[in-house]
Amino acid sequence: GAVVSQHPSRVICKSGTSVKIECRSLDFQATTMFWYRQFPKQSLMLMATSNEGSKATYEQGVEKDKFLINHASLTLSTLTVTSAHPEDSSFYICSARDQGKYYGYTFGSGTRLTVV
């Protein structure tokens, strides 16, 4: 079935530094990828929709200059958390929709970001 590989699974960084999270679709082409953030004991909240070759669409309240999304190819989307602060600590999850499988969404395994 469709697989999305997400890396790293865990990362600890210092305040003020930047962290890049990668999501790759391994066996299908992902025209669109979705980035979610999940705080402890809460649901997945959509941050942005990433479209290959164009600018990402951000949800209200999500700072696009802080959460940089690049979707340069049909198999790779990246999320860079810039100038990270402790409040950015969260679980970040990507998802892609396999256009070849009607309605199917596949999720990455998530990245636990801790900013110290």
Add this chain to the structure above:
Amino acid sequence: GENVEQHPSTLSVQEGDSAVIKCTYSDSASNYFPWYKQELGKGPQLIIDIRSNVGEKKDQRIAVTLNKTAKHFSLHITETQPEDSAVYFCAAAGNSGNTPLVFGKGTRLSVIA
């Protein structure tokens, strides 16, 4: 936009009993309704899904029902086992390829042995 409500937020059942989780959605254009199981520290795993042209779908101990008129869908787990303990999320999405899933707030299911 779409809004998905999920109830209950927590659910405890005895092993072997059934568990039911209910969700409602607001956008009549939504036509895909998956259910995910999430274990601690992991990404959500699809357990079953249903499309709007179907009223019920079953996969072994898991079933989902959909009422399009009332805009609600439910997850039914029968003969629950301790390994069913996890957080379950319902979600809804429309037909377009760039339509994201909108999630409910989740239900923490505890199966007591």
